[in-house]
Amino acid sequence: MYYAILSEDVADSLPLRQSAREDHIERLKALKAEGRLLLAGPHPAIDSDEPNEAGFTGSLVVAEFDSLETAQSWADADPYVAAGVYQRVNVKPFKLVLP
Secondary structure (H helix, E strand, C coil): CEEEEEEEECCCCHHHHHHHHHHHHHHHHHHHHCCCEEEEEEEECCCCCCCHHHCEEEEEEEEECCCHHHHHHHHHCCHHHHCCCEEEEEEEEECCCCC
16 A cells, blocks of 8 residues: 655754755665655745755655555654654555546
């Protein structure tokens, strides 16, 4: 089943994101290589694809896991969690309807 991992950043998270970004992206690439990643990306703090210093307010990952517990464990092990980027991470089952 798919699970949505909705993460909310702490204030002024950009430097923290930059310090852990490479490891964070590598984990996402591994999910993609396994055919389990549906989508992933950050939420810009402003209405722009390139928010620069404005940074981001959170992230969304939708991926396939065996269970909610497995999805939660994967989310808890994110390098952004260890780096203090996220103040909150919510994992929910996700049902793909479209496209």
